[in-house]
Amino acid sequence: xxxxxxxxxxxxxxxxxxxxxxxxxxxxxxxxxxxxxxxxxxxxxxxxxxxxxxxxxxxxxxxxxxxxxxxxxxxxxxxxxxxxxxxxxxxxxxxxxxxxxxxxxxxxxxxxxxxxxxxxxxxxxxxxxxxxxxxxxxxxxxxxxxxxxxxxxxxxxxxxxxxxxxxxxxxxxxxxxxxxxxxxxxxxxxxxxxxxxxxxxxxxxxxxxxxxxxxxxxxxxxxxxxxxxxxxxxxxxxxxxxxx
Amino acid sequence: xxxxxxxxxxxxxxxxxxxxxxxxxxxxxxxxxxxxxxxxxxxxxxxxxxxxxxxxxxxxxxxxxxxxxxxxxxxxxxxxxxxxxxxxxxxxxxxxxxxxxxxxxxxxxxxxxxxxxxxxxxxxxxxxxxxxxxxxxxxxxxxxxxxxxxxxxxxxxxxxxxxxxxxxxxxxxxxxxxxxxxxxxxxxxxxxxxxxxxxxxxxxxxxxxxxxxxxxxxxxxxxxxxxxxxxxxxxxxxxxxxxxxxxxxxxxxxxxxxxxxxxx
Numbered sequence: 001x002x003x004x005x006x007x008x009x010x011x012x013x014x015x016x017x018x019x020x021x022x023x024x025x026x027x028x029x030x031x032x033x034x035x036x037x038x039x040x041x042x043x044x045x046x047x048x049x050x051x052x053x054x055x056x057x058x059x060x061x062x063x064x065x066x067x068x069x070x071x072x073x074x075x076x077x078x079x080x081x082x083x084x085x086x087x088x089x090x091x092x093x094x095x096x097x098x099x100x101x102x103x104x105x106x107x108x109x110x111x112x113x114x115x116x117x118x119x120x121x122x123x124x125x126x127x128x129x130x131x132x133x134x135x136x137x138x139x140x141x142x143x144x145x146x147x148x149x150x151x152x153x154x155x156x157x158x159x160x161x162x163x164x165x166x167x168x169x170x171x172x173x174x175x176x177x178x179x180x181x182x183x184x185x186x187x188x189x190x191x192x193x194x195x196x197x198x199x200x201x202x203x204x205x206x207x208x209x210x211x212x213x214x215x216x217x218x219x220x221x222x223x224x225x226x227x228x229x230x231x232x233x234x235x236x237x238x239x240x241x242x243x244x
Numbered sequence: 245x246x247x248x249x250x251x252x253x254x255x256x257x258x259x260x261x262x263x264x265x266x267x268x269x270x271x272x273x274x275x276x277x278x279x280x281x282x283x284x285x286x287x288x289x290x291x292x293x294x295x296x297x298x299x300x301x302x303x304x305x306x307x308x309x310x311x312x313x314x315x316x317x318x319x320x321x322x323x324x325x326x327x328x329x330x331x332x333x334x335x336x337x338x339x340x341x342x343x344x345x346x347x348x349x350x351x352x353x354x355x356x357x358x359x360x361x362x363x364x365x366x367x368x369x370x371x372x373x374x375x376x377x378x379x380x381x382x383x384x385x386x387x388x389x390x391x392x393x394x395x396x397x398x399x400x401x402x403x404x405x406x407x408x409x410x411x412x413x414x415x416x417x418x419x420x421x422x423x424x425x426x427x428x429x430x431x432x433x434x435x436x437x438x439x440x441x442x443x444x445x446x447x448x449x450x451x452x453x454x455x456x457x458x459x460x461x462x463x464x465x466x467x468x469x470x471x472x473x474x475x476x477x478x479x480x481x482x483x484x485x486x487x488x489x490x491x492x493x494x495x496x497x498x499x500x501x502x503x504x505x506x507x508x
Contacts, residue, residue: 150343151409
């Protein structure tokens, strides 16, 4: 039923888009059919898979880096008052630095390289992860801590059965909000200083004023990211919450 | 204070005094002072001069008004709070104490069985718990998550977790509050049966005097904050012979002697 509702809204959206584009009949609003045709051509040439693949790669690497470092940092901040006092301000500074500034600085300092691109994306996303994880680590149930202490849980048992299960919902929240953030930033980073990827392609077609291509690329990539969320992250989320 | 405790003992039953010192206590608690200090607030003295022992195979009830420092005392003898003046012997880590907390404190993301097993030391995780689950009526629930159980059943799991340790002393913090009468009576019966079967000593904190009179071998009456020992009252009538009228008479007697601790 829920799936049906989703599909219906999608169909309505497509029909509306088609109708408006036919009615307006301007170059800046291509019809869904034109966009689909572009996607087909680009896929046949192989450019589509190459660009989407390389962007996905960048998203994946920077996502893993930002998640692992951000989780560690967040747990330390949440568990140690001292660390929190020292690192809170720098964290706020990075959190409030525009993605564009971090990207430009990364390219200036590290050169127009793959490393700079990855660092820029990871650095943009890391503070978000750390802040979410800090909340999680702060909110550990003191009753369970006492229980674990009174039953003398060893470290491994505590981490696996007391700490991690309490942090899991926060990790999932950070991952789901983080992955959409990461791919948006990856596009900016590619647009500024990479010779390939979806961001590069969009910039290229923008200069040609090819709106069909711009919409085509973003649609494909959005679909990929949606699929990752529905097929990977949501099932993990459901698994983690199975006891509720 | 020691005088008054001794006085009550001799009034209640002479043979109890004769055989009691012969058995070494499992736990000696002597808290001279416990003060909570928090920046920006007045220090609060929670416990003062509280000393008692837990002997083998007996049920001891700590009775006192709410907020009197009973839970503080339990945290100290469990080794969860080391900032106090006094001694607990043997060291809580070696005393063989298992705790049943007031709220069940189960891991909601682990099954009933896992909750019981995870609290065991690693080498004993695989031991056979069939008899224990059967005795507590938990056998059909072993693979369920605690969230699917009623509060009464969760308390049973919490009790199972403690009994699985085969403790020398079972410590219970208000284990029967907010249960309906039937569930409370059922759980009380399980505790008493465990004592009879395994020879476990029980130290139970409660503010329910009737409940304590029903099952205790000995009552420790505490004053309000700071908690201090007012009297130690042995109840020598065997549990099976305790009638309703006996319980009422005992309660009236206690209320007459200690009007500040026990209401009539």
